[in-house]
Amino acid sequence: MDIGFTMFYYGLSAVLLAVSYHKDRKKTKMAVKRALLMMKGVLPYFLAILMCTGAVLxxxxxxxxxxxxxxxxxxxxxxxxxxxxxxxxxxxxxxxxVVSELLKNGAGTAQMAAFISALTTVGLVTLPLETKYLGIRAAVLRNLFFFLFSLLTALILEAVL
Structure with missing residues (x-):
């Protein structure tokens, strides 16, 4: 993203925060506190993202x-x-x-589509837990179909692009 757009959004956020503060100081302070608490909760995930991306590269x-x-x-x-x-x-x-950096470093679009699709829909690591609730047949079939679907999605994407 261009630095100009980033600065525009920061400026817009500051102006809107000032307008909100002018209208209702109490609600604005409470909203800022909640936002900071949410940011504190999300921060470990962002640090994990940075570490994961760095490790892969x-x-x-x-x-x-x-x-x-x-x-x-x-x-x-x-x-x-x-x-x-x-x-x-x-x-x-x-x-x-991670996928963004892999694409910048030579990975194929279809390959990354298959990776994302399988990662979000297939759960081999969580299969024992899934079999506990769905049964072995349903869990295996669900994972197999979603794995095949991730391959199909990647092939379609490769043909289209």
């Missing part, structure tokens, strides 16, 4: 990323990405910055 060089997950890897790269997503258990918010 430290371990995987652009050449490695391109070799395993680049557009030239085709269906094999899509399967590898979907499999990695299926076994990964991280907050969804942490995935998008």
């Amino acid at each position: 430290l371990v995987l060089t652009p050449g490695t990323i391109h070799g395993f997950l680049g557009t030239g890897t085709g269906f094999g790269g899509i399967i590898l990405s979907a499999a990695a997503g299926a076994v990964t258990l991280v907050p969804v918010l942490a995935v998008f910055p």
Whole structure:
């Protein structure tokens, strides 16, 4: 995002905060307190996102990323990405910055679509818990169908782009 847009939004926020404070000081102070408490609760997740992104980029060089997950890897790269997503258990918010950096460093769009899709819908790590509530047949079928759906989504995206 352009620095101009960022500064515009900061300025707009400051003006709106001042207007709110002028209209009702008590409500504005309470809202700012709540916002700060929410920020305190979300801060560990943002730190995890930064650490996760940094760790991935430290371990995987652009050449490695391109070799395993680049557009030239085709269906094999899509399967590898979907499999990695299926076994990964991280907050969804942490995935998008990582995927953004992987794309900048040579990963293919379809491969990253498969990764995100499988990560958010397939839960191999949580399968034992899922079988407890859904039963083994339903849990396995749900995960299998969503894994196949993540592959299909990536293939469609690859054909469209």
